[in-house]
Amino acid sequence: MEGHGLAVALTFFTAAFIAGLLIFLTSVLGPKRLTPVKALPFECGMEPSGPARVAFPVKFYLLAVLFLVFDVEVVFFYPWAVLFDKLALFGLLEMMVFTAILAVGLLYAWKEGALEWR
Amino acid sequence: MENLFFYIAAILAVASAGSVILQRKVMYSVLSLIVALLAVAWMYAMLSAPFLAVVQVILYAGAIMVLFLFVVMMLKYEKTEIQRFRPGLLWCMGLLVAVFFLMKLIYVINRASSLTPQVATLPPDFGSIKSLGGVLYTQYLLPVELTGILLLVAVVGVALLSGIKK
Amino acid sequence: MYLDVIITLLKIAIVFGFVLNVAAILSWAERKQSAVMQDRIGANRADVLGFRIFGLFHPIADTIKMLTKEDWVPPAGDAFVHTLAPFLALFTALVVFAVIPFGDTLHIAGRDIPLQIADLNVGILFIVAFGGLGFYSVVLAGWSSENKYSLLGSIRAAAQLISYELALGLSIVGIVMAYGSIELDDIARGQGQYVLGVIPYWGIVAQPLGFILFFTAAMAETKRVPFDLPESESEIIGYFTEYSGMKFGAFWMGEFIEVISVAGVVTALYFGGWQIPFLSNQGVFIPGLFTIPLPHLLVVLLQVSAFGLKVLFFCWFMLLVRWTLPRFRYDQLMAFGWKFMVPLALVNIAVTGLIKYVF
Secondary structure (H helix, E strand, O other): OOHHHHHHHHHHHHHHHHHHHHHHHHHOOOOOOOOOOOOOOOOOOOOOOOOOOOOOOHHHHHHHHHHHHHHHHHHHHHHHHHOOOHHHHHHHHHHHHHHHHHHHHHEEEEEEOOOOOO | OOOHHHHHHHHHHHHHHHHHOHHHHHHHHHHHHHHHHHHHHHHHHHHHOOHHHHHHHHHHHHHHHHHHHHHHOOOOOHHHOOOOOOOHHHHHHHHHHHHHHHHHHHHHHHHHOOOOOOOOOOOOOOOHHHHHHHHHOOOOHHHHHHHHHHHHHHHHHHHHHOOOOO | HHHHHHHHHHHHHHHHHHHHHHHHHHHHHHHHHHHOOOOOOOOOOOOOOOOOHHHHOOHHHHHHHHHHHHOOOOOOOHOOOHHHHHHHHHHHHHHHHHHOOOOOOEEOOOEEEOOOOOOOOOOOOHHHHHHHHHHHHHHHHHHOOHHHHHHHHHHHHHHHHHHHHHHHHHHHHHHHHHHHOHHHHHHHHHHOOEEEOEEOOOOOHHHHHHHHHHHHHHHOOOOOOOOOOOOOOOOOOOOOOOOOOHHHHHHHHHHHHHHHHHHHHHHHHOOOOOOOOEEEEOEEEEEOEEEEOOOOOHHHHHHHHHHHHHHHHHHHHHHHHOOOOOOOOHHHHHHHHHHHHHHHHHHHHHHHHHHHOOO
């Protein structure tokens, strides 16, 4: 890790510099002429209708929680996968139990209709 | 050099954590929290725990903050700006907790400064994914499986509470 | 110390130079290829002093145009977040190249230089982590624009990106098991072995299903057709509706850079990285028969070019897919991610485990 930390820092810096430079240049080079019509939100040339913020189904939130839970599972998978040769059958069985527990959760959410989009 | 990087990360973490509670706009609080979590990941990376650092980015900055963002996006815009907090019962309780926490902090810092720092030489694979997995899937197997059950409860709870069937 | 910094900066210059140039050329190639596939002539109008060279001046003309366009921030929106979003789009797309190895270790003047910007021992997880942060650019763009179509696009994008990130993460587990490492250079080196003495043990041989799952999920993460519901230019225009100038260009370029990074990771994980079959560090060899020695520098040069060519091939392949398939319907997209990709990725892990255990 030592030494590579510097390389990563340099990469971050260079990437930020490139991205920042482009966005800075466009804000400096372009003209600035704001007109009342231009200030309206773009809705295919029609007059904007209704507020821009609309309520969203709570289902998206449910999806985010499902993602979080399974993302934790994915992270648990990596150390196991690296060590697979060493853990052998024991590792395989213990991971199957772990996955089975979470699969029950996925199946339950599936049954409850969390994955249906209508 | 190492020290300089550490202080940058530390100042960033504290400043952005402060910004989380000081911002009036909820979206800015969320963004500050993301920066705070990334700064902590940076410190993990410097403390020879690269795997933990990356997991911090994947899970905290990448997954848990998604939940926060979803909530902010689902709110009506007027509700995403926090009103000025008026002194009341809640305010007093908050102050009490803050004072208690401050005293605790001072106590801990006092104790810590009297201890002599121990410099340990770390094994070369310290904090790597291999050494972590080796402990996780042998010695701490039961907690891992229990974590699975905890996650299952979370899924079932959310599926039930959101009441999608109705 | 200073030499290390200079070498690192050189590597960054090479990698980012390659990436940014290929991204610019891809913006032209995408138009030209769609034209060829649809029997049109395509982008060929930009000319300098009468020279058109197949329209290759278009990326340059586009850059000049986008830089000099009005940088418009919606007055009702949030100016800071509105500027932050395209910055993040470019930044997160670029940083993942830090861990993609583009060649074997180069021995020159008594030094060992790994041809990879940073040989981190978290490897592929670094890409998952920082590629995943690209999520914020999309969501913040839609949120700060104060336009209902932008918000719709970003909500769609958010749900899509997190769903496919899961499949992406799970599909990598198989390849990590096959090579017993999480570092991209170890995986690429492991692909230099041979099965039965003649078949190169590339990731595609070890993990055919894993490759298909990874490639599909990674394409969904780039938000391109057939997974372009966040953009859907024919219905909601997308999360960058309210962007102009180079800020729009940042999303546009970020998308092509993501295409290149997907091509790079696919090459490194499943198509041997820099490996050329029957070319080792010693030279060309036929297993069990003979070896023709080649100088080290030539071998490294060949390997780096092989990596570049493989990356370009997958970029081209993704353009081909983009102009072949129609867009998913939203419920199909989500069902495909959760009910097909995720269970299949779990099955892939179980099967890989069983095969590895039995043999």
